[in-house]
Amino acid sequence: MNTNAMTDDRDALLKRIHDLESQLAQGNTSSATPPSSPASPETPMEVAPLQDGESTLRRLVQRIAMILQAEKIVVMFFDQEQGELIAIPPSHGVEIEKLNLFRVRATQGVSGEVFRSGEPLLFHDAPNDNRTKKDLVSLLHVTNGITVPLIIEKRDEENRVVERNTIGVLHAFNKRHGDDFNDEDVRLLERMAKNVGSIIANLQLYREVVEEREELLQTFESISTGLILVSPQEKISQMNSAARHLFGIETDDVLGKSIHDIIPSEEVCKFLKDGVNGSAQEISEVTVMPQGVERHYTIQGAAVKNEEGKSLGYVTILNDITDQKNLDRMKSSFVAMASHELRTPLTAIKGFTSTLLMDDDFTREEQKEFLSIIEQECDRLRRLIDDLLNTARIESGQSLKPDYSRFALGEMLEKVVMVQRQASMKHHVFGKFNDNLPETVIGDKDKFDQILTNLLNNAIKYSPEGGDVVVHAFRDGDEIEVWVEDQGIGIPAEHLSKVFEKFHRVNNEDNRKIYGTGLGLFLVKHLVEDVHLGRIWVESEVGKGSFFKFRMPIELDIEKAKAHND
Known part of the structure; x- marks a missing residue:
């Protein structure tokens, strides 16, 4: 991946993390507008903030059971991956072990019919009703009941419904005192189901936001290059493990602290400060000495802004180029050494050849000695060239063709x-x-x-x-x-x-x-x-x-x- 692509991915990652944190802080991640319909004929039910959603849902389920005089209340949420309606807590009058077993295909039973049609159903003799056979009524000892869809609505600025989605169903089972449910009970349950649906939708979106944020943070943490996000106030918003290791920081308790208190390199602090102020170079090179060992890094930065153009801070990426610099240094040394190694035998060959050509008075023995030296230098030259060629073959992945x-x-x-x-x-x-x-x-x-x-x-x-x-x-x-x-x-x-x-x-x-x-x-x-x-x-x-x-x-x-x- 090239540097520009890496920078774009990094900026998108950090921006997404910031957006998710803003959503969590605001406590409002739902695209659905919570309905204002009452939970009972007299008392309107206000949807609580997300962090209180689960306890609010529990109280609401108990309230439905009390109003309808139902022995059991079960909420079922549609699992898109499994294609099933799955009973989820909280419930009323149902043990958690049985609740965990209650799941129905979205194409089967009363649960599936209500989910698909979006219309409520009332049944009076569950054990003998063919529609309820797939709903495990015997497991929960159901005799009669009401099933209504859980629908969330998205509204525009004028409070008009522009989108409607069914996310599950709500059951009320077994009217107390041997009585039976009636049409008025159905209407009441439909009205209260709107609140249940909104709370569940918000809780689900909240969980998804938290999970996505955790995944993004884990991705950020696992990136092998050092990444630092600094707020406009020059405080650390994010710093991954590679960056902490780079500076020899043993604790991960760095968020919200000043860069000058955490980062021991004046060069890096200056780069970050200039970046926050809009005056940093796009890319620079710094030297850091973690544990007393000199390491070289390229440091590259970019401003991070939200969709409205507001500054979220300044992000930097630090790439370790120590090995690359060492390799460049070794290559330079190699060129010098290879030049010397090549020149030495060539000089000897040239010298002894010229000597032999210039003078015919050398004895047979002297000529053999000179030619022997020339032969040795040629062998030395051949070995050097063979080394160079073999190295090139190894580097290119070619075999040295063993015999x-x-x-x-x-x-x-x-x-x-x-x-x-x-x-x-x-x-x-x-x-x-x-x-x-x-x-x-x-x-x-x-x-x-x-x-x-x-x-x-x-x-x-x-x-x-x-x-x-x-x-x-x-x-x-x-x-x-x-x-x-x-x-x-x-x-x-x-x-x-x-x-x-x-x-x-x-x-x-x-x-x-x-x-x-x-x-x-x-x-x-x-x-x-x-x-x-x-x-x-x-x-x-x-x-x-x-x-x-x-x-x-x-x-x-x-x-x-x-x-x-x-």
């Missing part, structure tokens, strides 16, 4: 150690191979060579004073484990988890003059873990050296490995 076969493990280890021993006169390169090593393993022979060669090159490069470079190898169950040990400068603890990242290099006084692209260990990790389904890690101590260790299966599942690399 799996069974090869002799001990022979491979001895060969690589011997080659590296000849490459350095300052280091003592040797192997310590356990007798329990398998004779052969399944893998990509060339890429196994590349893994070990890269690790030994790395060990030699970062041991500028010389010393031992040892290859340990042994069997552990169904796997082989190989260690490359050196006595070099070591790796600081904070870099151990990053050494296998692309372009990563440790910059300090000890290794500033050691050149490299920062791609070798990145490739090694891929060759171990993806090509050979193994695992690689490092253990190191500054000033004492490092152990690069990897494990891989002896009998690699070739089909599984190929599927992993496709």
Whole structure:
């Protein structure tokens, strides 16, 4: 998602939350106009505020039972998803367990007929009335009753009905003293049903508003970028967990407090203050140090207004760009390093070639020495180019096309150690191979060579004073484990988890003059873990050296490995 789209979604989210909070504060979320019809012939029944709706409805149900002399009163609400009329509390004269069982399809029974037609029904012999069979009259021991629709009406400014919706039905069951309900009872129940319908509609809308607000707040809270909404009085209206974590704020009790008391960054406070005053830049960059660690963020803001154009405050989004900046820095370093790495062998090749061309007096032995150096530099150049090409393939999701076969493990280890021993006169390169090593393993022979060669090159490069470079190898169950040990400068603890990242290099006084692209260990990790389904890690101590260790299966599942690399 682009930044503009994210900003639009964020602004809409915050505006909706504010609108819902305003509705809740006003206590009026219903689009229906509460009727002024009386609950009894003499006494008008005023619909109470939403927060008192449930208790008002309970009193109204009891009042209906008293006026009609009914033993039982049941309210049923239409559940659109289920297509059913469902009995809801409060009721009168019905146990909650039975009430929970009372539900009827909106196409069945007296309940469904009244709901669909919008007309009341009076029945005198419920057990024998075919219309009531689906209404579970036996469950509630119903003998007679009245069922009327619950209708809400939307009125215009001149109090004319412009919309009418049926939201359920209202039952009055079993006239007291063995009497029967009559037409006057029907008219009374219809009039009181208007109040019941309005209260239920308001309660339902209120619940929906609360649920929607909670969902929006949870969405706001779960967004991974930092979001802050500031009121026109420079107080925090909303602040999600990402923003609190960003500033190291451990409590969520921040709403209504001044930005200057909560946010420890002067840069951010100034941006928010300027935003409230209408003078902030659209986007800026700030540096924050939560827990003493420097992090970089882009901060972007926009004014939030309601439909009437009134300011609701100023909202900001903070995106962490620390990793991006570090990657840019590493790329710049890589370009410099790669240029040096390319230039060095080219300079040697050019120099020795020019020397040979300028003078014909060199002996056969001297010519072979010069050509040998040229060949070594060409190999060095080829390895660098291969690293660059392989990195590009990995980044683009392409396979390095492994070629799996069974090869002799001990022979491979001895060969690589011997080659590296000849490459350095300052280091003592040797192997310590356990007798329990398998004779052969399944893998990509060339890429196994590349893994070990890269690790030994790395060990030699970062041991500028010389010393031992040892290859340990042994069997552990169904796997082989190989260690490359050196006595070099070591790796600081904070870099151990990053050494296998692309372009990563440790910059300090000890290794500033050691050149490299920062791609070798990145490739090694891929060759171990993806090509050979193994695992690689490092253990190191500054000033004492490092152990690069990897494990891989002896009998690699070739089909599984190929599927992993496709």
